[in-house]
Amino acid sequence: MPWVFGEPNPVTRFTVSIEMRDPIAPGILKQIAEIHGRFRQELPRKIEQQLMALPLPFLPFSGPMVQQANFPHQLGGLVFDYVGPTGTTLRALNLIQNRVIYMTTQYNRWGETWPLAHRILSECGKIIIEANAISGILLEYQSTYQWDDDNAEFNLADFIRADSDLLPPSLIHRTSAVHSYNGWMERPNDDPPAARVDNVNVAIAEGPNLLGEPPTTRWQARIAVQHRLVFDAPIADRQQFFDRDADAVFPACVDRMHELNKNFVRRVLADAMIARVPGLAI
Amino acid sequence: MNHQLPLTLIVLANLPPTWGVGCDSPVLGDLVYEARLPTAMIDGHPDATASLLPGIAAEAGVQLLGPISPAHELDVLAGKLLSFGGYKPNWDGEQACSPSDDGVYDAIDFLSFLPQGIPTPKPMVLASGDVALYWDDGPLYAEIGFDGSHTYYAYAERPGSAAVHLDDEPIKKGFPPAVLALLGGGGTFVERAAA
Amino acid sequence: MKCVDIPAFLREDHEPKTRCERLSAALGGFQCENESVAPGISPGIIALDEPLVRYLLEDHIEEMPDGSKAVKPNAFSHAGTNGMSVDRRRHISNTHAAAEVARNYVGYVLATCANIRDIQAEGKRCFAVYDTALNINPAHADICQCVFAPKSQQAKYRRRLKDVFDRFPTPFEELSKSQEYLPTPPRSLCKVLVDRLKSLFRRRSAG
Numbered sequence: 001m002p003w004v005f006g007e008p009n010p011v012t013r014f015t016v017s018i019e020m021r022d023p024i025a026p027g028i029l030k031q032i033a034e035i036h037g038r039f040r041q042e043l044p045r046k047i048e049q050q051l052m053a054l055p056l057p058f059l060p061f062s063g064p065m066v067q068q069a070n071f072p073h074q075l076g077g078l079v080f081d082y083v084g085p086t087g088t089t090l091r092a093l094n095l096i097q098n099r100v101i102y103m104t105t106q107y108n109r110w111g112e113t114w115p116l117a118h119r120i121l122s123e124c125g126k127i128i129i130e131a132n133a134i135s136g137i138l139l140e141y142q143s144t145y146q147w148d149d150d151n152a153e154f155n156l157a158d159f160i161r162a163d164s165d166l167l168p169p170s171l172i173h174r175t176s177a178v179h180s181y182n183g184w185m186e187r188p189n190d191d192p193p194a195a196r197v198d199n200v201n202v203a204i205a206e207g208p209n210l211l212g213e214p215p216t217t218r219w220q221a222r223i224a225v226q227h228r229l230v231f232d233a234p235i236a237d238r239q240q241f242f243d244r245d246a247d248a249v250f251p252a253c254v255d256r257m258h259e260l261n262k263n264f265v266r267r268v269l270a271d272a273m274i275a276r277v278p279g280l281a282i
Numbered sequence: 283m284n285h286q287l288p289l290t291l292i293v294l295a296n297l298p299p300t301w302g303v304g305c306d307s308p309v310l311g312d313l314v315y316e317a318r319l320p321t322a323m324i325d326g327h328p329d330a331t332a333s334l335l336p337g338i339a340a341e342a343g344v345q346l347l348g349p350i351s352p353a354h355e356l357d358v359l360a361g362k363l364l365s366f367g368g369y370k371p372n373w374d375g376e377q378a379c380s381p382s383d384d385g386v387y388d389a390i391d392f393l394s395f396l397p398q399g400i401p402t403p404k405p406m407v408l409a410s411g412d413v414a415l416y417w418d419d420g421p422l423y424a425e426i427g428f429d430g431s432h433t434y435y436a437y438a439e440r441p442g443s444a445a446v447h448l449d450d451e452p453i454k455k456g457f458p459p460a461v462l463a464l465l466g467g468g469g470t471f472v473e474r475a476a477a
Numbered sequence: 478m479k480c481v482d483i484p485a486f487l488r489e490d491h492e493p494k495t496r497c498e499r500l501s502a503a504l505g506g507f508q509c510e511n512e513s514v515a516p517g518i519s520p521g522i523i524a525l526d527e528p529l530v531r532y533l534l535e536d537h538i539e540e541m542p543d544g545s546k547a548v549k550p551n552a553f554s555h556a557g558t559n560g561m562s563v564d565r566r567r568h569i570s571n572t573h574a575a576a577e578v579a580r581n582y583v584g585y586v587l588a589t590c591a592n593i594r595d596i597q598a599e600g601k602r603c604f605a606v607y608d609t610a611l612n613i614n615p616a617h618a619d620i621c622q623c624v625f626a627p628k629s630q631q632a633k634y635r636r637r638l639k640d641v642f643d644r645f646p647t648p649f650e651e652l653s654k655s656q657e658y659l660p661t662p663p664r665s666l667c668k669v670l671v672d673r674l675k676s677l678f679r680r681r682s683a684g
Contacts, residue, residue, distance in 0.1 A: 041383075044367075045360050045390050085365045087357030374534055377493040377559050404539055408554040410494050412628070416550055420644070425550065425632045437632035447629040 001272065002149035003159040003221070009108050009278055010143040016117050016254060017101035018125050019136040021234040024095055026051070026074040028131055032095060032124050033078055039120055043080035043093055051076025080120075093120055098132075100124050107141075109279055110258060118251060122242050125250070133234030134241055136194075137250065139257040140226040141265070145273075146207060147219035154219055156204075158272040166200045166267050179203040190256065192249060193232040200225050200264055225264050227257040355402045356393060359415075362405045363389050366413055379411030384430030388453055389413045392426070392434065395456040400465045417465060424461050428453075438464045480509035481516065484609040487619055493559035497621040500560075507605055507623075510594075519610035520568045523618060525591035529563040529606070532582040533646050548586055548646050553638045556604060557631050560619040561638075565608070568616035569652070584646030592641040593620060596634070603634045 006012070029048075036046045051074055081092035091104035102117045125134065147154055154175055162172045167180050183199040200223075207220030235241050241249045266274055266282070274280050367386045371379060389405070392415070396403075403415035403426075414427035424438035424446075432453055438446040438461045446460040478486065478500070486500060513519045523529075537552035555561040566587065596603045601624050609619040622634060 040387060044364060044387055045393075047394065083357050083361040083364060085358075085361045087354055087359075087361045089357075374536060376555055376562060378555070379494060379558075404549070406549050406551040407536070408551050409558040410554065414551075414632075418547070418550070423636050425636075427628060427632065429628075435628035435632065437629040437636075439633070439636070445633065447627070447633075449627040449629050 001158065001276070002147055002153070003145050003273060004148045005143070005145045005277075010145055011107040011141055012144045013103060013105055013140075013142040014107040014113055014117075015101060015103040015138070015140040015142075016121065017099050017138045018121055018128075018134055018250070019138065019230075020098040020100075020128060020132045021135045022132050023098045024100075024128060024132060026076065028128055029075045029078050029095060031127050033075070035123065035127075036080055038123060039080055039093070042116060043082050043091065043120070045079075045081050045083065047079040047081070048075055049077035049079070049096075050074065093124070095124065098135075100128065114254070114258070118254075122250065126238055126242050129236060129238045129241060133236040134231070135234040136228060136230040137253050137257070138226065138228045139254055139261060140224065141261055142222060142224045143265075145221045145223075147221075151217050151219070158270050159221070160202070161268060161270050164268055166264060167202060171202070174204070177205045179205075188256075190253075192235065194229045195232070197228040197230070198226070198260075198264070199228075200268065202268065223265070223268060225261050225268075227260060229253055229257065353402075356396070359402055359405060360390055360393060363393075363413065366405070366407050369407060373407075374409075376409070378407070378409040381407050381411045381413050382430040384432070385411065385413045385428050388428040388430060388432055388434070389415065392428065392453055392457075395453075397457050397462055400462065422464065424465060426458075426461070436461050440464050478503040480504075480512055480514045483509060483514040483607055483619075484611075487560040487609060487621070496559040497557060497623075498625045500621055501605075501623045501625070507602065509607060510605055513610075514607050515610040518612060518615050519608040520565070520615060521608070523565060523590050523606055523608050525589070525594070527590045528566040528587045529590055529593070529618060529620075530566050530569070530585050530587055530652065531561065531563050531642060532649070533584040533586065534581065535583055538584060538646055546584070546646055547644060548639065548642070550632075550635055550639050552586075553635050553642070556620045556638055557622045557625075557635060560609075560621050563606075563618050563620060564614070564616040565618055566616075570614070570616065582649050584649050585652055586643040586646055588642040593638065596637045596641065598624060598630070598634060598637070604638060 033046065033048060036043075077097075078095040079092060081094075082090050084090050088105070089103075090106050092102070094101045094103070100121060102121055104113060104117075107113050128134075145159065156172050156174060160167065160172050164172075166182060171178055171180055179202065181199070181201045181203075183197060185195055185197050187193075187195055202221065202223050204219065204221045207218040235249060239248075246252065246255075262280060265277075265280060269277070269280075363386055366381050367383060369380045371377075373380060401417060403417050403424075406414050406416060408414060408427070410429075412427045412429045414425055416425040417423065422438075422440040424436070426434050426436045428434050431450075433450045434448075434453055436446060436448040436451065436458050443464055446458070446464060448458055448460070451458065483500065483504075487496060492499075511522065513522050531552060533548060533552055537549050539547050539549050541547055553561060590606050593604050593606055594602065603622060603624055605621050605623050607619050607621065609617055611617045620638070622631075624634070625631070
C-alpha cells in the first residue's frame with residue numbers, strides 16, 4: 001500500500017470547542033485559572049495571557065512614542081497544556097475571546113480521547129455558562145497521510161474514493177498537487193435547533209523533506225473535516241447543556257458530530273484505506 | 283496626511299503575574315510591529331502601513347494577527363521539565379531519586395516568573411530528586427531548585443558580587459531580584475516576544 | 478563506625494539521599510582517608526596527585542548552541558547524597574571499561590584527588606575521597622560531601638566540586654587510548670610487588 005500514515009492513527013490533530021455568545025470575562029477566566037489543579041496531571045502547564053490597552057496618540061509608529069508608567073491590563077486568555085520534550089504541544093486547553101478549545105495531537109481512539117476532553121470542557125464550561133450563554137460547538141479532525149512509493153507512480157487510487165460525493169470527480173485522477181475545499185450549511189433535524197456548517201478539505205502537496213535525506217518530493221495529503229454547530233438560541237441552562245449525563249446537549253451533540261465525521265471520512269477515503277484506519281470500518 | 287488617530291491597541295501578551303506598576307512599559311518605538319490599517323483612515327499614504335507586533339487584537343480598525351506566544355525555547359524547557367516526570371527511582375543507575383510530580387510542577391509554575399532579558403535556563407534533575415534550573419557560563423553561575431514543597435532555593439555567584447543564598451522561598455514570590463541582578467536581566471516583555 | 482565499614486554503608490544503606498551526611502556524622506573527621514577502606518581489594522590509599530575519573534551519562538551532558546558539550550552540575554550531585562562514584566585512572570582495568578561502556582556512559586571528566594580535598598567553605602573541608610574498591614572494580618572510589626547546610630549552600634559546594642573537574646567532557650572511548658590506562662586485569666598487591674622486584678633485578682643484571 002503506497003499511502004501510509006503515522007501509526008496507530010492518521011489523525012494528527014483533534015479539536016473540540018465550545019463557543020460563547022460573548023467574550024469570556026476576566027473574572028471568569030480567573031475562576032478557571034484557579035481550578036487548574038483539577039487538570040494538573042493531564043495539562044500541567046498554565047499560561048495566563050494578559051490583555052493590555054495601549055493608547056497610541058501618534059502615527060507613524062516609527063516615530064518617538066510617549067511612554068507611560070504602566071498600562072492597565074487584565075486576564076484576557078488562558079492556556080493549560082502539555083508539551084513534549086521538543087516543545088511541541090501534545091494537548092492543550094485554550095480559553096480565548098469567546099471560545100474554549102481543547103486539542104490534542106495524540107489521538108488514537110474516540111473512547112480514549114473524548115472522556116478527557118469532555119471532562120475538561122465540562123468543568124470549565126459549567127463555570128462560564130453561569131455568566132455567558134453557549135452559542136455553539138465545534139468538532140474537527142485533521143489527518144495526514146504520506147505517499148511512500150516511487151514518485152513516478154504517484155496516484156490517489158486506494159487512497160481517495162473514486163466516486164466520492166464530497167470531492168470533485170476530477171480529483172481522483174490527479175497525479176500532482178491538488179486541493180478541494182468544500183463547505184456548506186444545513187439545518188439538522190435535531191434538538192436543540194441549530195444550523196450546522198460542515199467543511200471537508202483535502203489538500204495534497206509536497207511535504208517537508210526529512211532531516212538528513214537529500215531533497216526530494218515527498219507527497220503528503222492532509223484531510224480536515226470540521227463541523228460547527230450554531231444554536232438558534234444560545235443556551236444558558238447549565239443542567240440542560242452539561243448535567244444530564246449522555247442526554248445533556250454537549251455530549252449528545254458532540255457524539256452526533258463524531259459519527260457524522262466518520263461518515264464524511266468514509267465518503268472521502270477509498271475502502272482499502274478505510275479498512276486500515278482504527279475505528280473507521282463499519 | 284492625517285496621522286492624528288486616537289487609536290487603541292489591544293495586546294494579548296504573556297506577562298509575568300508580577301508585572302505591574304513600576305515595571306517597564308513596552309517601548310513601542312524601538313520595536314518592529316506588523317498590522318494592517320484601513321488605508322481610508324490614513325489617506326492612503328504609502329508609508330502609512332505600520333508594522334506592529336503580532337498579537338494586536340482587532341480594535342478601531344487594527345487587525346488581529348494572533349496572540350503573542352511564549353518564546354519557543356520556553357516551550358522546549360517546559361517539555362524537558364515535564365519529561366522528568368517519567369524518571370523512575372535509580373534513573374541513572376547510581377541510586378538517584380526520582381523527582382516528585384510536585385517538584386516538576388513547581389518548576390513549571392516558576393517558568394511563568396522568568397523575567398525578560400535573561401538567558402533561558404537549563405533544566406536538570408539532581409541525585410536527590412530535586413528539579414533545578416541553572417545558568418552557567420563559567421564565571422557566572424546560578425541555580426534555582428524545587429523539591430515539591432512549593433518553595434525554591436536559589437544560589438547565584440559571579441566575580442565581583444556577593445553570592446546569593448536563598449532557601450525556602452515561596453514560589454509565589456516570583457523570580458528572586460538578587461539573582462536577576464547577577465544575571466543582568468531587565469527589559470520589557472515585548473523585547474522577549476520580539477526576540 | 479570503622480573505616481572498613483564505609484564501602485558497605487555507601488552501597489547497602491536504605492536511605493540514599495542522606496548517606497553521605499550520616500557517614501560524615503558517624504566518622505567525625507577525615508581519618509579514613511589515611512587508610513584503605515577496602516584492604517585486600519584496593520590498590521592502596523589514594524595519592525593526592527591521582528587523577529579521578531567521573532563517568533558521564535547523557536543526562537549529565539548539555540548540548541550548547543554552538544554544538545559543543547558541557548558538563549551539567551547534576552553529574553556531581555551524588556556527592557551530596559549517596560556518594561559520587563569515580564574511578565582511579567591509574568588503576569582502571571580493561572574488563573571494567575568494557576562493562577561501563579555497556580552501561581551507556583558517553584563521556585568522562587577528570588580531577589585530581591588533591592583538588593577535590595582542597596575544596597573548602599567557611600574554613601571547612603567540603604569533600605572526602607575514599608578508596609571504596611569493589612571486587613569487580615578495584616579502581617572504584619567515592620567522593621562524599623562532609624558539610625551539610627541549607628540547599629542553597631549545597632549548590633555552592635556542588636559548583637565548587639564541578640569546577641575542579643574538566644569543564645568539557647571527553648568522549649568515553651578516549652579513556653582506553655590514554656597513556657595512564659592499564660589494559661591488564663587487576664592484580665593483587667603482592668603480585669605487583671613481586672613483578673616490580675623482578676623488573677628491578679632484570680635492570681640490575683643488564684646494567
